[in-house]
Amino acid sequence: MKLFPLESADKLGLDIVLDRLKTHFRGEATARSQHDFLNPGSHEAVRAELGYVDELQQCLRFDDPIQFLDFPDIQEFLARVLPEGAVLDALELRSIARVLQLAERIGTYFGRRKEKYPLISAELINLVVPSSPADTILGAIEDTGEIRDSASPELNRIRRELVSARGSVRAAAMKALVRASSDGFAADDQPTIRAGRVVIPVRAEAKRKVAGFVHDASATGQTVYIEPEAALHGNNRVRELELEEVREIFLIRERLSSAVRLVLPHTREIRQRLTLFDFRLAKATLGNEMSAIVPKVGNEGVIQIQDGFNPALVLHFNNEGKKRKVIPFSVELGKEHDVLIISGPNAGGKSITMKGIGLITAMVAMGMPVPVDDRSRVDVFDALYSDIGDEQSLSDDLSTFTSHLKNLSSILDSATDRSLVLIDEAGTGTDPEAGGALARAVLEQLLMSGVRTVVTTHFGPLKVFAHETERVANGSMVFDQSELRPTYEFVFGLPGSSYATEISQRAGMPDSVLTRAHELMDGGHASAEALIAELMERNNSLAQSLEETDRVRSELSLQRNTLASRLSSIEEEKQGIREKALEQADAIVRGANRAIERTIREIKESGADKEKTKSARDRLKRTGETLTNESKRTEKKKATRKKRRVEKTTGSSPIGLGDQVRMENATTVGEVLELEGKDALVAFGSMQMRSPIARLVKVGGKAKQQVSVKQSLSASGGLTAHDVRTRLDIRGKRVEEAYSEVVPFVDRGMAAGLSRMEVVHGKGTGALRQILHEILGSMDGVKGFEEAPLSEGGAGVTIIHFD
Numbered sequence: 056m057k058l059f060p061l062e063s064a065d066k067l068g069l070d071i072v073l074d075r076l077k078t079h080f081r082g083e084a085t086a087r088s089q090h091d092f093l094n095p096g097s098h099e100a101v102r103a104e105l106g107y108v109d110e111l112q113q114c115l116r117f118d119d120p121i122q123f124l125d126f127p128d129i130q131e132f133l134a135r136v137l138p139e140g141a142v143l144d145a146l147e148l149r150s151i152a153r154v155l156q157l158a159e160r161i162g163t164y165f166g167r168r169k170e171k172y173p174l175i176s177a178e179l180i181n182l183v184v185p186s187s188p189a190d191t192i193l194g195a196i197e198d199t200g201e202i203r204d205s206a207s208p209e210l211n212r213i214r215r216e217l218v219s220a221r222g223s224v225r226a227a228a229m230k231a232l233v234r235a236s237s238d239g240f241a242a243d244d245q246p247t248i249r250a251g252r253v254v255i256p257v258r259a260e261a262k263r264k265v266a267g268f269v270h271d272a273s274a275t276g277q278t279v280y281i282e283p284e285a286a287l288h289g290n291n292r293v294r295e296l297e298l299e300e301v302r303e304i305f306l307i308r309e310r311l312s313s314a315v316r317l318v319l320p321h322t323r324e325i326r327q328r329l330t331l332f333d334f335r336l337a338k339a340t341l342g343n344e345m346s347a348i349v350p351k352v353g354n355e356g357v358i359q360i361q362d363g364f365n366p367a368l369v370l371h372f373n374n375e376g377k378k379r380k381v382i383p384f385s386v387e388l389g390k391e392h393d394v395l396i397i398s399g400p401n402a403g404g405k406s407i408t409m410k411g412i413g414l415i416t417a418m419v420a421m422g423m424p425v426p427v428d429d430r431s432r433v434d435v436f437d438a439l440y441s442d443i444g445d446e447q448s449l450s451d452d453l454s455t456f457t458s459h460l461k462n463l464s465s466i467l468d469s470a471t472d473r474s475l476v477l478i479d480e481a482g483t484g485t486d487p488e489a490g491g492a493l494a495r496a497v498l499e500q501l502l503m504s505g506v507r508t509v510v511t512t513h514f515g516p517l518k519v520f521a522h523e524t525e526r527v528a529n530g531s532m533v534f535d536q537s538e539l540r541p542t543y544e545f546v547f548g549l550p551g552s553s554y555a556t557e558i559s560q561r562a563g564m565p566d567s568v569l570t571r572a573h574e575l576m577d578g579g580h581a582s583a584e585a586l587i588a589e590l591m592e593r594n595n596s597l598a599q600s601l602e603e604t605d606r607v608r609s610e611l612s613l614q615r616n617t618l619a620s621r622l623s624s625i626e627e628e629k630q631g632i633r634e635k636a637l638e639q640a641d642a643i644v645r646g647a648n649r650a651i652e653r654t655i656r657e658i659k660e661s662g663a664d665k666e667k668t669k670s671a672r673d674r675l676k677r678t679g680e681t682l683t684n685e686s687k688r689t690e691k692k693k694a695t696r697k698k699r700r701v702e703k704t705t706g707s708s709p710i711g712l713g714d715q716v717r718m719e720n721a722t723t724v725g726e727v728l729e730l731e732g733k734d735a736l737v738a739f740g741s742m743q744m745r746s747p748i749a750r751l752v753k754v755g756g757k758a759k760q761q762v763s764v765k766q767s768l769s770a771s772g773g774l775t776a777h778d779v780r781t782r783l784d785i786r787g788k789r790v791e792e793a794y795s796e797v798v799p800f801v802d803r804g805m806a807a808g809l810s811r812m813e814v815v816h817g818k819g820t821g822a823l824r825q826i827l828h829e830i831l832g833s834m835d836g837v838k839g840f841e842e843a844p845l846s847e848g849g850a851g852v853t854i855i856h857f858d
Contacts, residue, residue: 068367104422224289342424399532472505
């Protein structure tokens with residue numbers, strides 16, 4: 056995407072985003088390649104790039120950590136090793152090996168996750184180099200660049216001999232030093248090294264009394280360093296072995312350089328792919344940091360931002376550690392409107408909103424996720440033109456107004472229906488009437504060319520122009536008149552007042568000045584400002600009413616589910632009591648049968664003996680009396696329960712249609728809608744349930760009817776698909792919080808006639824997923840639900856289907 060003028064990137068806040076992006080780079084070459092990577096090109100290329108980044112976002116959120124470490128830029132090393140016979144130094148070879156090893160690790164990671172991340176896996180499929188020299192190089196060279204003894208058998212032999220030779224020559228030198236010390240010639244008690252040879256320190260005046268060769272003297276001249284004759288052969292051997300070591304190390308480096316040369320084309324490609332992967336991973340990391348997503352992307356010049364946040368503002372507050380809340384905005388361009396005119400008070404957020412639209416559009420064109428709701432769509436534009444801020448130029452002798460005119464002239468010459476234009480404070484810097492007329496003429500020209508345009512202004516005529524002209528829309532920033540401060544909330548479709556008097560009053564302007572200013576103000580202008588303020592106040596009131604309606608609906612849904620759960624528990628208890636009663640009755644019958652059988656058996660065995668027969672009959676009589684008493688106690692308990700139910704049911708009067716009742720052991724009050732036999736149909740808010748009358752408690756008679764008129768949610772009188780979100784994120788919520796959000800979310804989706812919605816709950820312990828599925832399973836109108844495909848979140852997302 057082309058940006059004009061060049062400094063518009065900084066004015067939009069793109070510099071803040073890119074500076075933060077750089078902090079997530081792992082490769083030395085990534086920052087230098089950033090400019091190439093930030094311009095994918097066509098909308099197909101942008102969509103593909105966003106697909107890669109989206110997969111990486113999901114991977115960072117839900118999968119195992121990606122072990123992607125810092126890596127050097129090896130481009131220069133690869134160029135130097137290209138000529139046959141070229142030899143790299145040890146650290147350069149190790150840098151190349153580190154890159155090859157990292158590529159193999161990343162390729163293996165995503166090779167095992169082809170189904171989850173098909174785009175990234177296909178991009179990294181060739182990162183594993185056949186016959187890679189990485190392990191050989193890393194096995195031969197230390198982190199410090201030293202060649203290991205194990206790099207070759209010959210080097211190992213040379214170094215073992217070096218250790219032995221150095222020990223021998225040091226022992227010979229030490230022996231000569233002890234002798235010189237006993238003669239009083241030594242200047243120190245330890246041998247040292249000079250010019251790579253072991254020497255002993257001797258006082259200058261005694262240098263001719265010690266047999267050997269003088270190699271050096273101290274700075275004061277009082278000490279000379281002599282190589283003893285006994286150490287001469289040993290020093291020569293050490294020097295020979297050191298030269299052999301140098302030659303062998305060179306041969307090792309030459310051999311490793313040749314191995315790199317064999318895989319040079321593949322290594323170049325790996326460097327490029329790793330750098331691109333690093334850039335995409337940084338974009339995904341930044342996106343998750345901002346809670347950003349990949350929106351829908353098209354090629355028709357459409358911008359539909361739902362609950363969008365200015366990315367620069369989000370990063371600024373995060374960086375400063377501020378807990379200030381960034382206010383979201385929703386806006387539409389390219390469908391019904393091509394030009395949006397934003398008005399409202401100074402410091403109310405007009406420019407921030409306009410810049411947020413431009414910045415989100417620019418970031419999408421660069422293949423970056425943006426902080427918007429998943430219902431959003433941001434198409435790819437060829438160019439973004441802006442006229443923002445004070446462009447006064449002392450060097451060119453241009454005034455602020457003249458600078459604006461030059462920018463606008465360039466925009467009118469270059470902008471097409473594939474461009475987005477941002478104009479801040481249109482018409483300012485000159486006579487208000489002439490400036491307003493000029494601004495309108497510019498907007499009319501841009502409108503005729505089909506250019507998507509966003510303008511901020513205080514001029515009333517431009518607000519009227521938006522109201523009266525097809526494909527031009529008003530927008531405004533909300534001002535809290537009770538607190539005399541801006542709320543930074545954006546309202547689409549309504550013009551805004553500048554609230555100059557109110558803000559002046561807050562700033563401490565004298566009342567006499569404010570009164571006189573009001574008197575001088577044009578009557579029509581004053582009336583228009585008052586009308587706009589009234590409209591804004593009504594809009595705020597309607598928004599609050601809608602929010603309260605949603606809250607009440609959520610509470611009623613919670614009560615409905617609580618009652619349903621309680622009813623289920625009662626039914627289970629009832630079934631348990633019934634089963635227990637049957638078991639007791641069966642036990643009584645079995646006991647009676649056993650008593651009778653025992654009596655008959657005793658009578659038969661006694662041969663009808665009178666005494667035994669009388670005794671058996673007495674036991675049978677006692678058993679009968681016991682069973683009779685048990686039956687009476689059961690009947691008495693049953694009669695008592697029935698009496699209590701009758702008392703609860705009748706109270707002071709029987710339950711009738713329209714009476715206010717509640718369930719036993721409950722507090723929620725409902726209204727009786729129907730009476731049928733021993734059952735009643737009761738409405739508890741929006742939920743209806745049938746219950747035995749015996750389990751209802753009358754708390755009052757018929758309620759007085761109330762009639763209220765509510766603002767419809769849309770022109771058609773109900774919710775539409777554009778009014779509701781299709782995706783809800785409940786990660787990190789407690790079960791109670793998730794419940795209170797899911798029910799109204801699903802209710803709104805059903806009311807809007809949606810066929811499909813999504814809830815993001817993450818994987819975690821599975822508690823949120825379980826409670827979500829329990830809620831969905833109990834809701835009428837939910838056709839079914841299922842785990843999302845891997846490309847859409849897998850087990851961390853549930854897709855809901857409606858009838």
